[in-house]
Amino acid sequence: MSRNKTIAIIGVGNLGGAIARGLKDSGEYRPQNIILTRRHIDRIAEFGEAGFKIEKDNLKAAAWADLLIITVEPQQMNRLLDELAPAVDVDRHVIISCVTGVSIRQIKDRLQKEATVVRAMPNTGVAVRESMTCLATEGMNGPALRMAEEIFSTVGKTLIIDEEQMAAATALGACGVAFFLRAIRAASQGGIEIGFPADKAMLIAAQTSLGAARLLLENQTHPEAEIDRVTTPRGVTISGLNTMEHQGFSSAMIKGIVTSWEKAFRLYREDKD
Numbered sequence: 001m002s003r004n005k006t007i008a009i010i011g012v013g014n015l016g017g018a019i020a021r022g023l024k025d026s027g028e029y030r031p032q033n034i035i036l037t038r039r040h041i042d043r044i045a046e047f048g049e050a051g052f053k054i055e056k057d058n059l060k061a062a063a064w065a066d067l068l069i070i071t072v073e074p075q076q077m078n079r080l081l082d083e084l085a086p087a088v089d090v091d092r093h094v095i096i097s098c099v100t101g102v103s104i105r106q107i108k109d110r111l112q113k114e115a116t117v118v119r120a121m122p123n124t125g126v127a128v129r130e131s132m133t134c135l136a137t138e139g140m141n142g143p144a145l146r147m148a149e150e151i152f153s154t155v156g157k158t159l160i161i162d163e164e165q166m167a168a169a170t171a172l173g174a175c176g177v178a179f180f181l182r183a184i185r186a187a188s189q190g191g192i193e194i195g196f197p198a199d200k201a202m203l204i205a206a207q208t209s210l211g212a213a214r215l216l217l218e219n220q221t222h223p224e225a226e227i228d229r230v231t232t233p234r235g236v237t238i239s240g241l242n243t244m245e246h247q248g249f250s251s252a253m254i255k256g257i258v259t260s261w262e263k264a265f266r267l268y269r270e271d272k273d
């Protein structure tokens with residue numbers, strides 16, 4: 001359904017670039033059918049060389065594309081919506097907003113149009129087609145939601161949620177990449193301290209975390225069930241785990257996620273523009 005559509009990714013920075021890479025590498029979407037915009041177009045020249053269309057003018061991109069994937073910062077959203085409004089055709093365009101903290105209602109109000117809007121919360125795992133993307137829309141937009149699901153399913157897993165859960169999806173799924181990367185970095189630093197060179201410590205830490213995640217996803221088990229299989233009685237794992245918990249490991253992760261969730265509500269302010 002979406003494969004024959006033309007797609008604009010508007011505001012290509014870290015996330016927009018990762019989505020572009022993932023869609024191309026999936027082999028399901030042709031870069032010739034994807035236009036990427038950024039105000040400093042020279043900074044996305046590499047995508048032009050990879051076969052994508054690149055464009056400075058958001059209005060031209062919107063006129064060309066059927067699907068508009070928005071990946072600007074929340075603080076840039078009002079200005080962008082004001083700019084895009086004249087080009088948005090409610091009978092043609094589907095808007096997929098990846099922008100944190102901006103509701104479907106706020107987008108439609110700013111456009112002053114009853115546009116079809118889906119919210120998506122992917123993560124930078126899209127670049128390697130391992131994103132966790134949460135999607136939400138309003139009741140009437142089933143076909144648009146299915147289109148967004150099709151797009152993001154080619155670059156990872158998708159989950160449809162209520163819009164009110166979007167801030168939680170941001171903290172757990174989108175910020176989560178950084179949280180788990182920090183955990184991997186900490187593990188590799190531990191590995192260096194006990195004798196591995198940095199590159200080998202990182203390989204062991206990263207591949208071990210990949211295996212741990214796949215155990216959960218493929219066995220559909222709870223982490224504690226898998227942990228029980230590692231913790232030999234009177235063994236070394238339980239001693240390490242208990243020391244980590246005495247130092248507040250789980251508590252730090254939970255508190256960090258709650259802090260990010262709280263901030264997700266504050267990022268977008270109508271009065272910023």
Ligand SMILES: NC(=O)C1=CN([C@@H]2O[C@H](COP(=O)(O)OP(=O)(O)OC[C@H]3O[C@@H](n4cnc5c(N)ncnc54)[C@H](O)[C@@H]3O)[C@@H](O)[C@H]2O)C=CC1
Binds near residue numbers: 013015073076124
């Ligand atoms: N980075 C991530 O892992 C994730 C980010 N998000 C959301 O995606 C959005 C983008 O985040 P990042 O990629 O990290 O930010 P970023 O700052 O790397 O990218 C945003 C890009 O939009 C461009 N831009 C801003 N206004 C523009 C305009 N009017 N026309 C054209 N380009 C414009 C900026 O120059 C920049 O290159 C944010 O709303 C963020 O909350 C959501 C999920 C994950």
Ligand SMILES: O=C(O)[C@@H]1CCC=N1
Binds near residue numbers: 100170174175
């Ligand atoms: O840090 C941020 O605000 C964005 C939203 C989720 C991931 N990156």
